[in-house]
Amino acid sequence: xxxxxxxxxxxxxxxxxxxxxxxxxxxxxxxxxxxxxxxxxxxxxxxxxxxxxxxxxxxxxxxxxxxxxxxxxxxxxxxxxxxxxxxxxxxxxxxxxxxxxxxxxxxxxxxxxxxxxxxxxxxxxxxxxxxxxxxxxxxxxxxxxxxxxxxxxxxx
Ligand SMILES: [Fe+2]
Ligand SMILES: [Fe+2]
Numbered sequence: 001x002x003x004x005x006x007x008x009x010x011x012x013x014x015x016x017x018x019x020x021x022x023x024x025x026x027x028x029x030x031x032x033x034x035x036x037x038x039x040x041x042x043x044x045x046x047x048x049x050x051x052x053x054x055x056x057x058x059x060x061x062x063x064x065x066x067x068x069x070x071x072x073x074x075x076x077x078x079x080x081x082x083x084x085x086x087x088x089x090x091x092x093x094x095x096x097x098x099x100x101x102x103x104x105x106x107x108x109x110x111x112x113x114x115x116x117x118x119x120x121x122x123x124x125x126x127x128x129x130x131x132x133x134x135x136x137x138x139x140x141x142x143x144x145x146x147x148x149x150x151x152x153x154x155x156x
Pocket of ligand 2: 038042070139
């Protein structure tokens with residue numbers, strides 16, 4: 001399991017310690033990757049990329065929003081528990097849950113809500129654009145790894 005990086009651990013200590021976030025370990029996001037593993041991987045990648053970019057990024061805001069960007073707290077593969085219009089609305093669900101459970105800023109909330117652009121509202125800050133791109137890259141990698149696993153099981 002992927003561990004939170006130093007930046008993610010230092011800026012998200014109270015989120016990582018929360019039993020609510022741990023609920024993400026029980027739900028799959030892509031392939032065989034849980035929502036928790038996906039969120040940590042996205043937050044870690046955002047932190048690494050922010051360090052390498054030539055312009056100013058609020059690391060605290062970015063990694064907190066990244067860790068909570070899929071904090072919708074249900075299994076979207078399960079029709080009985082999933083909520084309507086998951087693809088377009090889960091950013092809003094995640095933002096509402098994050099506002100309820102943690103002291104997130106308005107900027108962090110907006111970043112969470114826009115991460116599904118173009119299926120959701122357009123990102124309005126550097127941090128929001130960064131999360132939007134990183135999430136798509138990591139999601140693609142996890143989905144491809146899941147498909148590869150399935151193919152190996154069928155043909156292996
Ligand atoms: Fe998402
Ligand atoms: Fe995501």
